[in-house]
Amino acid sequence: MLRFSKTIFIPLIAFPILIATHGFQNKGPSASWVEHILGTSWLHFLFEISLTVYIVFLGVHGMKRASTNVLQESLNQLTAKEKETLIKEWKPDPLVPVLQVDKSKRMASHRPQLVCEGKVGKYVKINGRSYLNLASYNILNFVGNSQLEEVAKKTIKSYGVGSCGPRGFYGTMDVHLQLEEKLAQFMECEEAILYSYGTATISSAIPAYAKRGDLIFVDEGVNYAIQQGLTVSRSTLKYFRHNDLKHLESLLEDLQRSDQIALNKPRRKFFDRDDVDHPSRRRVFLVVEGLYANYGDLSPLPQLIALKKRYKFRIFLDETYSIGIVGRTGRGVTEHFGVKREDVDLIAGSLEHSLGSTGGFCCGSSFIIDHQRLSGLGYCFSASLPPLLASAASAALDIVANKPEMFEQLEVVSLAMHKRLSNIPGLVLDSWDASPIKHLRLQNPNGTLEEQYETLNRIVEHVFQNSRVVILTAKYSPDELIPVTPSIRVIVNVDLSEDEMDQAVDDLKKSCAEILSKHPLVQ
Numbered sequence: 379m380l381r382f383s384k385t386i387f388i389p390l391i392a393f394p395i396l397i398a399t400h401g402f403q404n405k406g407p408s409a410s411w412v413e414h415i416l417g418t419s420w421l422h423f424l425f426e427i428s429l430t431v432y433i434v435f436l437g438v439h440g441m442k443r444a445s446t447n448v449l450q451e452s453l454n455q456l457t458a459k460e461k462e463t464l465i466k467e468w469k470p471d472p473l474v475p476v477l478q479v480d481k482s483k484r485m486a487s488h489r490p491q492l493v494c495e496g497k498v499g500k501y502v503k504i505n506g507r508s509y510l511n512l513a514s515y516n517i518l519n520f521v522g523n524s525q526l527e528e529v530a531k532k533t534i535k536s537y538g539v540g541s542c543g544p545r546g547f548y549g550t551m552d553v554h555l556q557l558e559e560k561l562a563q564f565m566e567c568e569e570a571i572l573y574s575y576g577t578a579t580i581s582s583a584i585p586a587y588a589k590r591g592d593l594i595f596v597d598e599g600v601n602y603a604i605q606q607g608l609t610v611s612r613s614t615l616k617y618f619r620h621n622d623l624k625h626l627e628s629l630l631e632d633l634q635r636s637d638q639i640a641l642n643k644p645r646r647k648f649f650d651r652d653d654v655d656h657p658s659r660r661r662v663f664l665v666v667e668g669l670y671a672n673y674g675d676l677s678p679l680p681q682l683i684a685l686k687k688r689y690k691f692r693i694f695l696d697e698t699y700s701i702g703i704v705g706r707t708g709r710g711v712t713e714h715f716g717v718k719r720e721d722v723d724l725i726a727g728s729l730e731h732s733l734g735s736t737g738g739f740c741c742g743s744s745f746i747i748d749h750q751r752l753s754g755l756g757y758c759f760s761a762s763l764p765p766l767l768a769s770a771a772s773a774a775l776d777i778v779a780n781k782p783e784m785f786e787q788l789e790v791v792s793l794a795m796h797k798r799l800s801n802i803p804g805l806v807l808d809s810w811d812a813s814p815i816k817h818l819r820l821q822n823p824n825g826t827l828e829e830q831y832e833t834l835n836r837i838v839e840h841v842f843q844n845s846r847v848v849i850l851t852a853k854y855s856p857d858e859l860i861p862v863t864p865s866i867r868v869i870v871n872v873d874l875s876e877d878e879m880d881q882a883v884d885d886l887k888k889s890c891a892e893i894l895s896k897h898p899l900v901q
Contacts, residue, residue: 492848497522500871502848509848510878512868517703517814518784519873520734520774529773530766537765545572546751549762557768558739560775565709565727566719567741571750574763576728578756579738580696581607583726584665586753587692588613592661593639595626595691598860601671604696605859608665610755617860620673623681630689639689662691668700668711672852672862674809674817676704679711683721692723702732702774703814707782733778735771737763788814788872791879795870798883804894805866814870817852819863831864836893837886838866845885 456464492513495503499522502511520526533553543549554572561570573579584607588594592613596604599620608615616633618626633639639662664686666677679695686693697710705713710727712719719725724742729735740750750757778784792814799807805818823830834851841847852867866886 492842500873504848507846509842509846510882511848511871512882513848513850515699515731515869516734517732517788517869517872518734518774518778519871520732520777523734523774523777525777526734526770526773530770533766533769539766540764541762543761544757544759545762546758551762551765551768553765553768553772554762557763557772557775560772561727561739562741564775564779565725565741567725567743569744569747570739570741571747571754571757572763572768573738573740573754573756574736574760575756576698576730576736576738577603577606578760579728579740580604580694580698580726581610582754582756583724583740583750584608584663584694585611585755586750587694587724588661588663592663593633594663594665595629596665597621597667597670597677599670599672599862600665600667600696601698602855602858603698604665604667605857608859613663620670621675621678623678623685627685630685634689639691662689663694664691665694666696668695668697669704669810669813669815671699671815672817672854674813674815676700676711676714676810676813679715679717679722683717686721693721694724694726695722696726698726698728698738699731699815701727702778703785703788706785708732708778708785729767729771729774733771733774735774736767737771784872788870791872791874792870794876795868795874795879795883798879799868799886802883802887802890804890814872816868816870817865818868819865823863827861827864833893834864834866837889840889840893841885844889845881847882847885849882849886 492504495506498511498514499516500511500519501508502514503509514521537551537553541549541551545554558570558572561572562568573582581603584594584604588611590612592611593616594608594611594613595616595618596608597620598617616629618629630639639660664682666679666682668677668679669675670677677695682693685691695711697704700710702708704711707713710725711717712722712725720743722742724740724746726738726740728738730737740747740754752758789812792812795816796807796809796811796813799805799816799818802818804821806821807816807818809816820830820833825833831851838849838851841849849866849868852862852865854862854864
């Protein structure tokens with residue numbers, strides 16, 4: 379098939395221009411109409427015709443050359459023996475790099491392979507044995523809750539098991555709208571929007587507002603879902619050390635001094651045009667978590683809001699791991715610190731952890747939320763949340779609203795577990811005291827991150843093999859933008875008893891003493 383060459387357009391444009399310019403040269407009043415059209419002479423006209431034909435020939439010749447298969451021509455020049463040699467020597471690249479595969483296998487070599495048989499509640503059944511579950515985010519113990527199960531069963535009879543379409547087309551049902559209304563009321567915001575997958579919530583919300591050329595300040599400790607949203611946004615990223623407000627403020631001051639951000643709009647007279655390139659026109663965001671999944675500590679939200687008012691940026695707060703956990707009634711860090719919710723531009727949350735369902739949500743002003751209905755990729759292109767899970771999440775919100783005392787109990791259990799975990803030789807606990815998410819790291823790590831990870835995996839495996847407790851090492855993606863120090867993650871359940879906590883911590887202490895004594899590299 380012939381392909382057009384740009385050369386063919388040269389005569390099509392040049393020849394009419396030559397004729398027109400010659401035709402409208404200044405001629406005497408006695409000049410004939412032939413001289414007005416042809417120009418100076420017949421000889422000059424024939425020269426132009428010859429030049430045009432030559433250019434057309436070059437264009438057609440270029441089309442023929444472009445249409446030939448260069449690869450086929452080179453192959454035709456090879457002998458049969460040369461072709462056979464090339465085929466034998468050719469080796470395709472692996473789909474996954476070998477180094478990455480070896481690293482993943484090595485890091486997972488001591489990680490226990492757990493297959494649960496039945497519900498993943500406070501206790502799980504693995505290989506026919508019952509284990510205390512301190513590994514999953516079933517913090518309020520809603521998995522297996524009889525009230526939620528009955529609501530889900532009734533919903534299945536009315537709606538079936540799926541929606542089979544995105545919200546904007548044919549996937550919206552009344553249970554979705556009811557859940558969004560409940561979420562907005564629960565979070566005390568104007569409006570909420572529902573996503574069908576928790577990880578896609580914040581990773582869709584960030585690029586819905588932040589674009590190329592925008593500036594985003596990010597805490598180094600943010601989770602993987604936030605990192606994916608930052609990558610998709612293609613904005614300019616400025617990382618500050620985890621919960622280090624002085625470092626954040628120094629970055630803001632440096633950019634302000636270099637005229638990359640501005641606190642006020644430029645002064646102008648009445649007839650002056652707006653300066654679209656002024657630094658004040660650049661959109662600046664701050665992305666943080668409420669309760670950090672990788673550390674188990676809180677974001678200093680009041681101080682961040684003070685910086686926001688001073689340096690004029692927008693705050694995106696990911697409360698995936700703090701909704702239904704932090705606060706007097708489980709409404710997150712804004713309730714915990716007594717911060718006005720309108721001071722936070724966008725709040726993202728999850729239904730997949732403490733509320734025992736699936737999906738996520740964003741809440742804020744109607745102006746902010748309405749934008750996501752056309753710009754949130756996870757909302758526009760993903761099938762909507764199955765109706766049974768939306769109904770289960772609504773029922774979970776009702777329980778949370780009617781039983782706020784469960785959060786007092788959760789705080790008591792979290793503080794008690796924190797006290798017990800703080801006294802394990804060889805491990806250090808750096809999480810917030812009242813956080814149900816605890817991270818234990820090696821006290822004196824001298825090896826690489828992979829070696830630390832393998833040591834912690836051995837401890838976890840020893841606990842699993844020699845007790846009735848399930849805990850896990852925090853697993854991170856190989857694509858993490860900033861590597862996280864490996865840790866053993868312990869998730870507190872609101873219904874844990876004193877005896878269960880004592881037994882779990884004692885088993886962990888014995889395993890640490892056994893494993894760390896054999897691996898002096900990290901001591």
